[in-house]
Structures are given as C-alpha cells and as structure tokens.
Amino acid sequence: MSTAGGAPMTTDTTTATPGTVHEEARIVTRTGPGKFVADTRAVFHREILLTLRDPFTLVFSLLQPLVFLGLFAPLLTGTFGGTGMSTADTLQWFVPGVIVMISLFGTSMTGSNLLYELMTGSYERVLATPLSRSAILVGRALKEFAPLVVQGLLIAVLCLPFGFTFNPLYALAGLVLLGVFGVGIGALSYALGLAAKNREWLFWGVQQALLFPLLILSGMMLPLEAGPGWMQVAAKFNPLTYIVDAERALFAGDIGDPVVLWGVLAAAITCAVGLVVGIRATRRLT
Known part of the structure; x- marks a missing residue:
C-alpha cells in the first residue's frame, strides 16, 4: 500500500501487551526527580538480584570484618588498658570503625564489577537504555552498600553480649550518612573503572594505593593521638x-556532638564530587 506521495506505508505488526506499552511510555516520558528515582530503583533491583543469587559471597565478605574484630579488639583493649577503658569501651570505639571499613571496601569495589562488564560488552547494552547516567552510578553504589548494612548491624548485634550498646534510631542515621558517603566512593570507583578500561592492573593499583592510606589516616583501626604530628x-x-x-x-547516641555535623559535610561533599566525576566519565565514554 502507498501513500498519496508514493512513499510506501508500513504497518507495525509487533504485538505488545497493554502493560508493556504503558511501561515503555512511562519510561520515555518520565522526567525530573521521578525519572531519577525510578531509574535508580530499576538499576538497584537488577544488580541486587545478582547478589542474592550468590549468598556465599555475602557470607564470605562477612568473615574479614569479623577477623579484624576478633584480632584487633583484644589488642586495643590491652592498649587502652592503661587509660581505664574496659572491653565495652573499646568495642564502643572500635565497632563503628569496622562498619565504616566494610562499607568502604564494598563501595570501592563498584569499579571492579564494571571492568568485568566492559570486557563482556554488557555495559554497552546498559548505556543503550534510556536510564539516566546518575541513576546508573547511584543504583550500583547502593547495591554494593545494601548488603553492608545487614553485615554492619549483624556485627553490632554480635557485640551486644560483650558490652557494646547502640541506639537503633541514631545507628540508622549513621547508616544513612554512611550510605551518602558510599554513593560518592562508589561513583569515584566507577569513574576509575572507566578510566582503567582494558587495564585491570591500573584499577587495582590506584584503588589499593588510595584505600589503605585513607584507612590508616582516619583513625579507624588505631587511635592517631599517639602517632606523630604529621599523621594527625x-x-x-x-x-x-x-x-x-x-x-x-551516632552509635553512642550523641547526635548533638559537633563531629556529626562535620561528618554530614564530608559525606555530602564526597557524594557530590563522586557523582560529578562519575557522570562526566560516563558521558565521555558514551
């Protein structure tokens, strides 16, 4: 069949259910914050399903912080013994640092998972979708962070019989703060993965060179007060x-402490810088 101008008229014979048509139209037409939230949820759902299908990974990733807790906590108790700190006081100081540590290790691995997708070509298929680039970054970072919330709470609960205490509401606020920080670290790791495309050694070299100095210089595992001035x-x-x-x-229930405000500021700046760098890296590759 031809139109009046002589051009052939084609008929699309593809069938689609009303639900499919409605969903596709909603994805295309959604804009603004609604699109970002929906896209982030879609990316997170896709990524977390892959993790849930391999529960052994979750169990194995829990062993490392438990080893740190089992080996470092007794040493710290002996170190702090001269200051009158008990085992409960030591755990109160040490456990939040362990929770931050497992969060940092997890979210900084976002780029390593990307490297595998770059090698297999699946990442290009993700970029071909109408998903917003910021949603891809945030969704994947949250996927790395979500299991860590469960692990962190489990560690806190396991320490309760040894005198560790925490306020559930304030602890939840601490995890939200950690999530904001984790999104920034995950986005930076994502950008590093893109920069190290086809050079896996580069990703691991830079990641390890930055990760451990950050850990040591944060006073996470050992107090810095006894260290040299330059470290402080x-x-x-x-x-x-x-x-x-x-x-x-926050885990101690002291939400009014000024250090909480400084932590919020540090998390917000890290998140903003990470998203800016990550989105630019993604667009540059596209």
Missing part, C-alpha cells in the same frame, strides 16, 4: 576521618 595533620585532610568520628558519636 594529614588526618584532618582525610574525609574518612570525619565519617568515622561521626559514626562513633
């Missing part, structure tokens, strides 16, 4: 220092 000065330029201090205050 360097710690003030480490955003992780303020996150760790804020988590300790």
